Amino acid sequence: MKSYPLKFQPEFKERVWGGRALEQFGFELPPGRPIGEGWMIGDHPNGTTKVVNGELAGLGLDEVRERHGKAFFGAKGYSEKTGRFPLLLKLLDCQDDLSVQVHPNDLYDRLPEGELGKTEMWYILDAKPGAKIIYGLRPDITRETLAEAIQNNRIMDCMQEVPVAAGDSFYIPAGTVHALCSGVLVAEIQQNSDTTYRLYDYDRPGLDGKPRDLHIEDSLNVIAYEGSGATRMTTELERSNEWLQLAASPYFIVEKGRLETEWSLAANSESFTLLVVCDGTGTLHWGEHKLALRTGDCFLLPAGSSEYRLSGEATLLRSYIP
Template sequence: MIQPYPLKFQPDFKERVWGGRALEQFGFAIPDGAIGEAWTIADHANGRSTVANGELAGKGLDEIRAELGSAWFGTKGASAKNGRFPLLVKLLDCQDDLSVQVHPNDHYERLAEGELGKTEMWYILDAAPGATIIYGLKKDVDRDAFAKAIAEDRIMDVLETVPVKTGDAFYIPAGTVHALRAGVLVAEIQQNSDTTYRVYDYNRPGLDGKPRELHIEDSLNVTAYGDSGASRMETTLSGSHSWLKLAASPYFVTEKGQVDGRWELSATPDSFVIHIICDGSGFIAWEGGSLEVKRGDSLLVPAALGSYALEGKMTVLRSQLP
């Protein structure tokens, strides 16, 4: 029987019209092209990450989930809808503006079979001076007003644009109209879904030279008019070795903490733990060994691991199931 240990993955990289080469700064050997996304912990039909360390090296997250199940991932560690790993973790390099988009919830009738809705959160790892994102509709914009603005090609008139800086966090429930924009490097924690409805894409060509498909009717259907439940916060920490809650959803809870020395932690039988190293470096240590970690790494701590420790000087995100 394989003894549980923290898993580090080889990401699945995605070329995007808005991507670049900034993910190389994390030590990734990224493929040629404009690479916009690294799917660092992924178990989806459209992309999977493979284990890069230990006895399970070379196996996909989907294989490990099928073989080891709740013993490693917890009693809550698989989607009730499709049996897959319930979350998807990405790093995003935004060298240009992303499309204005919105995601459905789990109950939208036009979802593909077995696909989940997409509630997500962003943590800004780096932001250029003056960087902004699109974050919701302006107050009192209803479906009719939104549809009219789209039809008249003045969608930007009804969208909220907000400034961002390194360390900001954004919670984006399904139904929130949003778009990352040029000049940000982002860690994203989301439901395990690849369903995006594009509302507007700046009339630009895609990687194939043709305009990318828009999904106007679906976008209008799934948008949460009024209060979508979205929230944003600055995440300055008051000290080390305590957690600041950034997002609490029905699908994940994400917190931020500062490691300074050795921080004793533990996993519980009901959920795996995901750690993203935002800056700094150090080690994750457990009874059977230790693993060096650095900025940009994503780690999956099995539910069955029990006690472990983070050591060094680094800022980390922790995500687990509620």
Template sequence: MIQPYPLQFQAEMKERIWGGRALEEFGLQLPEGAIGEGWMIGDHPNGTTKVINGELAGLGLDDIRVKYGREFFGTHGFSERNGRFPLLIKLLDCNDDLSIQVHPTDAYEGLPDGELGKTEMWYILDAKPGARIIYGLKDGIDRAALAAAIEEGRVMDCLQEVPVEAGDAFYIPAGTVHALCAGVVVAEIQQNSDTTYRVFDYNRPGLDGKPRELHVEDSLNVTAYEGAGAKRMKTDGIGANEWLTIAESPYFIVEKGLVRAPWQLSTTPESFVILVIAEGSGTIGWNDGEQAAKAGDCFLLPASLGGYTLDGSMTVLRSIIP
């Protein structure tokens, strides 16, 4: 019987027209090109990460699911229905503006086979002065108004722009029109889905030199015109060794904690724990081991791990399945 331990994975790097090289600052090895996304923990046809530490090194998260899913993922985290690991954990380098986009819910009839909807949250790791994001529609914009604005090339008039700085958290339920803009580095915790409908892309060519596809009809269909419950918050009013809930949904709960002294914690049989180290460095200790941790590292703690200790000086994002 294998003893559970914190799993770390080889990130899958994705070139994106809006990407850059900022993820190198976390010590990550980047291929050449404009790297926009590091899929840190993923079990998806478009990217499956492999374990790089300990006894299970070399196994993909899909292999872990097949062999140990029920025990490692927990009663809430393991699904017989679609099987895949329920979350996708990314680091994003937005060197340029992302397309204006919207994601469907699980119930949308136009979803590709086997695909889920996409509710997500962002935690801003770094933001250049003046950085902003697109976050929702302005009041009173209905389907007809959005459709007309897309048709007439003035969709930006319908959208809310929000200034951002490091430490801001954004909850983005499916149906919320949104876009990250240039100058931010973000940790993204989301449903395990790669379905994005592009509303507008600034009329720019893609990596292949051709205009990128827009998904106007799907976008109009899935947008939540009355709002989907998007929430944003500042997260700086937090003490040492305390958790602050920064996003809560049916798919994930994300908390932020400041580790400043040894902190005794535990997993539960209901859910695995994902730890994203946002700042600083330290260690994760458990009954028969210790793992160094630094900014940019992401770990999957099996539900069956039990007690563990965080130590050092670091800012941590903790995610579980409710």
């Protein structure tokens, strides 16, 4: 069959730190529950999204992968380790602070079977006044000083806090200690992994009323004490219809663009493209077909698709495999 842009039904995840802010995008959330994560495009044992448009409607991303393989996703569109779709795209609603955490890389010998490491990036969609995140350790912190601080309940003395505003971008390689804090709405692009090691969780109970597990030894093992290559930037765009690179890793490239006039683009021949509408409205055109764009929408554009066009006024993120 001929490929076409795919839109998916998100999978919503209840989190102790979540809320209801994703409803502003028109999503129907499970009633009465704090929803922290919308898995927008995913192919993971803990969440696989289903296509909602066109001939493939009703199929999971895993089924599309199995049926259409490289014809849809390109030669680079697979994890060499797991055979699955290599990325996971989320929207996060942080009404409370997330745990202080760190992710392993692909080489960590205690990774759960079938899992990847987790390098990710955040784009801040919205932030309340005074919002902040935890982004890395203080420069003088070693494994020994961090372990001692944990033992003496002084772990927060080791953290770097960074104020955030809408439009800020953060690249978070595996090994970077980090935490989103309350009052931010975030688009997250990451390796297709659900492995998180918690260092600290504010001594609060989980959704079941019991303390959430910490993973101190694994965390101390995987932290990049000499620096992970994390970078951040304020993403002001000088011109419309041009892409600004926000993050570059071996796993993904993420770029930001501002749509103000009709914009003709070509799909990558070796990789799918993920498209996120950060704000605004518009239309995605390909051939004689079209799809409406609105804030919060996420699309998968298959590799090697014919030229497509965007029209309207919107801020967009796109991601692909380098």
